[in-house]
Amino acid sequence: MSGPGEKLIRFAAALTVAAALVLPVQAQDRSIIVQSTTSTANSGLYDAILPVFERKTGIKVNVVAVGTGQAITNARRGDGDVLLVHDRAAEERFVADGFGVSRADLMYNDFVIVGPPSDPAAITGGTDAKAALAKIARARAIFASRGDDSGTHKKELSLWKAAGIDPTGESGTWYRETGSGMGATLNAALGMRGYTLTDRATWISFGNKQDFRIHVEGDAALSNQYGVILVNPEKHPRVKARAGQAFIDWLLSAEGQDAIRSHRRDGQQLFFPNAKPAS
Numbered sequence: 001m002s003g004p005g006e007k008l009i010r011f012a013a014a015l016t017v018a019a020a021l022v023l024p025v026q027a028q029d030r031s032i033i034v035q036s037t038t039s040t041a042n043s044g045l046y047d048a049i050l051p052v053f054e055r056k057t058g059i060k061v062n063v064v065a066v067g068t069g070q071a072i073t074n075a076r077r078g079d080g081d082v083l084l085v086h087d088r089a090a091e092e093r094f095v096a097d098g099f100g101v102s103r104a105d106l107m108y109n110d111f112v113i114v115g116p117p118s119d120p121a122a123i124t125g126g127t128d129a130k131a132a133l134a135k136i137a138r139a140r141a142i143f144a145s146r147g148d149d150s151g152t153h154k155k156e157l158s159l160w161k162a163a164g165i166d167p168t169g170e171s172g173t174w175y176r177e178t179g180s181g182m183g184a185t186l187n188a189a190l191g192m193r194g195y196t197l198t199d200r201a202t203w204i205s206f207g208n209k210q211d212f213r214i215h216v217e218g219d220a221a222l223s224n225q226y227g228v229i230l231v232n233p234e235k236h237p238r239v240k241a242r243a244g245q246a247f248i249d250w251l252l253s254a255e256g257q258d259a260i261r262s263h264r265r266d267g268q269q270l271f272f273p274n275a276k277p278a279s
Contacts, residue, residue: 029240029242029243030058030059030060030243031059031060031061031062031240031243032059032060032061032062032081032082032240032243032244032247033062033063033064033079033080033081033082034061034062034063034064034080034081034082034083034084034247035064035066035071035072035074035075035079035080035082035083035084035085036063036064036065036066036071036083036084036085037065037066037067037068037071037084037085037086037150037151037226038065038066038067038150038181038182038183038202039086039151039152039182039199039201039202040065040084040201040226040271041063041065042065042181042182042183042201042202042205043201043202043204043205043263043265043270043271044205044263044265045201045260045263045270045271046061046063048259048262048263049256049259049260049263050063052255052259053247053250053256053259056250056255057246057247057250059243059246059247061247064079064080067146067148067149067150067151067152067153067181068085068086068087068090068149068150068151068152068154069087069090069148069149069150069151069153069154070148070149070150071083071084071085072085072087072090072091072094075094075099075100075229075231076094076097076099078231078235078236078238078239080231081230081231081239081240081241081243081244082228082229082230082231082244082247082248083100083228083229083230083231084106084226084227084228084229085151085226085227086151086152086199086224086225086226086227087151087154087155088225088227090154091103091227091229094229095229098232098234098235099231099232099235100229100230100231100232101229101230101231101232101233101241102229102230103227103228103229104227104228104229104248104252104275104276105225105226105227105274105275105276106226106227106228106251106252106260106273106274106275107226107257107260107271107272107273107274107275108223108224108225108226108271108272108274109199109200109201109224109270109271109272110199110200110217110222110223110224111129111152111155111197111198111199111200111222111223111224112197112198112199112200112203112214112215112216112217112222113129113132113133113195113196113197113214113215113216113217114186114189114195114196114198114203114212114213114214114215115141115189115194115195115196115212115213115215116193116194116195116211116212117211117212117213118193119215120139120141121135121136121138121139121141121195122135122139123135123136123195123215123216124215124216125215125216126215126216127216127217127218127219128216128219129159129216129219129221129222130159130160130162130163130221131163132215132216133159133160133163133165134163134164134165136174136195137163137165137167137170137174140170140173140174141174141194141195142174142176142189142192142193142194142195143167143174143175143176143194143195143196144176144178144185144186144188144189144192144194144195144196145167145175145176145177145178145185145196145197146177146178146179146180146181146182146185147177147178147179147180148178148179148180148181150181150182151224152182152197152198152199155197155222155224156197159197159221162221174194176188176192176194182198182199182202183202183206185198186198186202186203186206186208187208189212190208190210190212195215199224200217200224200270201265201270201271204265204266204268204270205265205270225274226271228248228251228252230244230245230248231244251275252275256273256275257273257275258273260273261273
């Protein structure tokens with residue numbers, strides 16, 4: 001018959017086994033995956049703000065930076081805990097289809113049309129994006145499109161549609177689809193001496209501008225809103241909902257919004273926080 005001492009030893013051993021099973025899970029929960037658009041990563045935003053969050057919470061944030069369309073596809077598969085992208089209509093569909101818990105505005109900046117100083121379509125100084133695109137089409141001036149289902153690509157297509165033009169019929173002539181990210185598309189535009197649409201944060205951060213410049217800016221239609229969404233754990237049980245929500249809550253808090261506001265390149269603010277309650 002066991003004595004009290006032996007029972008105590010067995011109990012301690014059981015606790016050790018339980019701890020061995022539980023601790024790895026807890027450790028795993030201290031990291032999350034954020035499916036994100038490339039502009040936030042390429043601009044250095046995550047390098048600036050994530051260390052602040054990680055020091056505060058002990059939660060490691062791993063960012064997968066791809067085009068918005070691919071990020072949403074990945075999140076629909078459950079390959080992430082948080083979605084941070086810039087295509088509001090697609091974000092709202094993601095939530096309506098049950099893949100996201102709720103969506104919240106996070107921050108904004110804008111898009112600009114950049115191109116060579118020769119300005120073959122004579123669009124310099126314009127503030128009407130669709131009018132500028134119409135001029136580019138009439139001049140058959142080279143335009144480099146990302147062509148990758150990213151948020152920037154979708155914005156570009158919406159502007160062409162507003163201008164009453166379908167440029168895809170000219171694919172391979174003056175309209176060139178790169179199927180690449182923003183940095184590669186900017187380099188392609190430089191090589192072809194053509195125009196392209198880019199978010200301002202990427203343009204400010206881009207190190208190979210050469211003599212290219214902004215030709216069109218300031219149109220309300222060029223607004224670029226970012227949203228943040230927790231992937232629905234009811235749809236994908238492996239989602240780390242508590243840690244993911246902690247990251248979202250921090251981004252939307254005064255501290256997180258201040259961290260976003262403080263991120264600058266060459267003295268220029270890249271993103272403008274505008275968090276609101278989740279819709």
